[in-house]
Amino acid sequence: MNFDVVFLGTGAAVPVPSRGTTSQFLDIHGHTYLIDAGEGVQLALRKNKCKFQKLKGVFISHMHGDHVLGLPGLLSTMSLLGRKEPLTIYGPADLKVWMEQTWRAIQAHLSFELTWLSWDPKAPKEMWVEERYRLISFPVKHRIPTCGLKVEEKSLPWGLNGVKAGVAKLPYHVRQALKRGEEVKWEDKVLHPDDWCTPPRKARSYVFSSDTRPCQSLQEMAAGADVLYHDATFANLDEDRAKSTYHSTAKQAARLAHQAGVGHLVLGHISMRYKDVGLLVEEAKAFHPKVTVAEDDMRMTIEGGGLGNRV
Secondary structure (H helix, E strand, O other), X not given: OOEEEEEEEOEOOOOEOXXXXXXXXXXXXXXXXEEEEOOOHHHHHHHOOOOHHHOOEEEOOOOOHHHHOOHHHHHHHHHHOXXXXXXXXXXXXXXXXXXXXXXXXXXXXXXXXXXXXXXXXXXXXXXXXXXXXXXXXXXOEOOOOOEEEEEEEOOOOOEEOHHHHHHOOOOHHHHHHHHOOOOEEEOOEXXXXXXXXXXOOOOOEXXXXXXXXXXXXXXXXXXXXXXXXXXXXXXXXXXXXXXXXXXXXXXXXXXXXXXXXXXEEEEEOEOOOOOOOHHHXXXXXXXXXXXXXXXXXXXXXXXXXXXXXXX
16 A cells, blocks of 8 residues: 655745745555645646646645645646546635635636635644545644644554465455454354454554644644654754744754654755755754655655655
């Protein structure tokens, strides 16, 4: 079961050739989602050969331009390419109003229906819930209402010993119960999953901080996560600037990752002022041993305990 993220844009508010504004493409168990939609996101999706016409949903963390200005263009492109399947978009309450005003101004017409849902600016909220995974929004600390996102697996199947089950001639409903990790009664016996299956592997999780100061809600949601993508707009020498703009430094991101017991820390939302990101890595590694600075077009597989393959 796949669990992959493509970083489409990893820079701060001002896009530059080496770093676009925030967008990520999530592919989990064959379902795809877009996390934020910075300027030119549809070009980044095409460049990385991400099949955006099949998107199951879009998550917008807040209404700052570097996280949302690419959305009108993306939806227009999807319509021009003939999408018919409805699309669900989660975001701040103002998002729908802004988009409807934009459509009227440019006289646009979409070929598919949109469902607009709002995350809760004060508490965690389940958004997409599937059989084997779920996406949860949670509030973070920024200048305007903003939510981060947690993606986590759940209810993973046990590995049934097919040969043993076949010899015992277990019926389908008994096999399914055992694969769910449930005890089941059959022929006057109680069958225990431990006797017929191997336990499921550890569920994996990925946390996207969006733009934020270090905060308790983020630390709680990131607890034990395999990978945390954290705002690291500034180096420690610009800590005052980070505080005044409600962003984080690499040092602060690493300290929170350490406190949360995160497997691997990915630094993102990097300011264009840092041509050499070695300083950010150095500051972060003083608090957390596994640190990567995100780069545009970098692909990553979420594995138990941290990152898998990166390209």
